Amino acid sequence: MFNLNNIIRPNVLKMKAYSSARDEYKGDASIFLDANENSLGSLAGENYHRYPDPHQKQLKRKIAEIKGINPAQIFLGNGSDEAIDLLFRMVCRPGQDKMLHLPPTYGMYEVSANLNEVTMEAVQLTPKFQIPVAEVLASITPETKLIFVCSPNNPTGSLIEIESIETLLRSFEGLVVVDEAYADFSESPSWTARLAEFPNLVVLQTFSKAWGMAGLRLGLAFASEEIISVLDKIKPPYNINEATQQLALQALEHTEALRDMVEEIKQERELLLHALPALAQVEKVYPSDANFILIKVKDADGLYNYLLSKRIVVRNRSTVPGCAGCIRITVGTLEENQQLLQAISEYKTQD
Numbered sequence: 001m002f003n004l005n006n007i008i009r010p011n012v013l014k015m016k017a018y019s020s021a022r023d024e025y026k027g028d029a030s031i032f033l034d035a036n037e038n039s040l041g042s043l044a045g046e047n048y049h050r051y052p053d054p055h056q057k058q059l060k061r062k063i064a065e066i067k068g069i070n071p072a073q074i075f076l077g078n079g080s081d082e083a084i085d086l087l088f089r090m091v092c093r094p095g096q097d098k099m100l101h102l103p104p105t106y107g108m109y110e111v112s113a114n115l116n117e118v119t120m121e122a123v124q125l126t127p128k129f130q131i132p133v134a135e136v137l138a139s140i141t142p143e144t145k146l147i148f149v150c151s152p153n154n155p156t157g158s159l160i161e162i163e164s165i166e167t168l169l170r171s172f173e174g175l176v177v178v179d180e181a182y183a184d185f186s187e188s189p190s191w192t193a194r195l196a197e198f199p200n201l202v203v204l205q206t207f208s209k210a211w212g213m214a215g216l217r218l219g220l221a222f223a224s225e226e227i228i229s230v231l232d233k234i235k236p237p238y239n240i241n242e243a244t245q246q247l248a249l250q251a252l253e254h255t256e257a258l259r260d261m262v263e264e265i266k267q268e269r270e271l272l273l274h275a276l277p278a279l280a281q282v283e284k285v286y287p288s289d290a291n292f293i294l295i296k297v298k299d300a301d302g303l304y305n306y307l308l309s310k311r312i313v314v315r316n317r318s319t320v321p322g323c324a325g326c327i328r329i330t331v332g333t334l335e336e337n338q339q340l341l342q343a344i345s346e347y348k349t350q351d
């Protein structure tokens, strides 16, 4: 049986959160001389001389409304990368505990594991980029505290089978983190709908992809109220800055425009999925549920450099185990995609 208190690090369980000046006073004052801010104002603009709301109440209320989730089950991070790091710090004792991930996948799970001195168990995805469930279950030890599943997966674009994730959630007594950074581009329902069923489920999402706010740094974690309260306790108090909170609140008023943008990106993705296989350089085009496409080409390094010479940057993934010969292409604008296709068609392998 999953018991959160069994996996939280003892120091985290014991510690108290930083109590900010604004936490200690809840009334309706007009003179604030409690936080050593600049009382004269800010050269950056109105409101920026004040620390932001450490609990992001307004923003969480709005997100809760849009997603149909209780605000107490939402954590906001400085990008989902911050949530990834805090999950390590919450449950993994440095030098003792382990995490398991499923390469080829998003690189920050490994970076955060290394930073936090957490041993990493890597179980390679199958050739169809799915989870070899039996192998994962056999690799779990009492020290394994976190399993990262990225779906749709970066860099493969594959959606991970629901049953595999369910099996992990039922069999594993640590946290299963389902990273849905690209879920807006997929038809599959979000795992947030299953939170009540699985107390060990953490779902990550981000405003960096479909919402087009990568520069603002705003990521989300959804989980039980208990898990979220621990993440809130250990986060830096003012991790979401005022500009981000304000701009995100504005953007969240435009969910219809978001839908239109996502539809346009999906249409462009379909055009690319259709056009890429016809190019001589391209050996394989993997299906994609994300806003990027993984392709296997005859000469990944040569093509990558050729595209650079045409001032087009793609992601060369050819040295990543499981992705030999592969390049990952973000879906661009209509014009960008046309230029990309043109450039790939012009490239000739140098013999």
Ligand SMILES: Cc1ncc(COP(=O)(O)O)c(C=O)c1O
Residues within 6 Å of the ligand: 078, 079, 080, 081, 082, 106, 150, 154, 179, 181, 182, 205, 206, 207, 208, 214, 217, 218, 219
């Ligand atoms: C799978 C996945 N998760 C998380 C992130 C990081 O998102 P954020 O910008 O919210 O830190 C990325 C960014 O590329 C990603 O590909």
